[in-house]
Amino acid sequence: KNEVEQSPQNLTAQEGEFITINCSYSVGISALHWLQQHPGGGIVSLFMLSSGKKKHGRLIATINIQEKHSSLHITASHPRDSAVYICAVRSDNYGQNFVFGPGTRLSVLP
């Protein structure tokens, strides 16, 4: 079993829809990151969370430390949101190196 799981694996939405991507992890963490990867390959950091909730534009990320679960929400989705979203955690178990989830591939159709 992977230490970091994500659901769904693939997601297709219509423009304007509200989207939720989930991440669960099994180790103690110091922080959880949501990353975005476009087809070109580069990765951009969206959020770093250790508790609570953060909002940036149409993106909202929440984390529940007790339940070891995080969600990434996209409101009013747009085709430019199409990308792979990756949940990654830093943990003392791994020397604070990233442990990555498998990613969620999102396609937003116009």
Next chain:
Amino acid sequence: KAGVTQTPRYLIKTRGQQVTLSCSPISGHRSVSWYQQTPGQGLQFLFEYFSETQRNKGNFPGRFSGRQFSNSRSEMNVSTLELGDSALYLCASSLVWGTDRANTEAFFGQGTRLTVV
């Protein structure tokens, strides 16, 4: 402020050859970590360098090696390439290394896509 720069962006190599990839971190960052991304295994940690010393290493064979220079630029080398080494290789930089990175942001490069034929 320039981001993390990886060169080259694309490479095609033949089985048995060796390859060197380069990563220039954000100015002032002294830690560089390397990751391999494949469709089957996802993103996996290769190694981390800080102050010209390898600090951590993932579970990869000895064919994968790296180094870091005094200006914090890092190179990774893969010798005796295999078809399975075809992947996107990403590097990330940070100010600090190891457990000091607990609550630090992640800065990744664009990656080098290596194809082994």
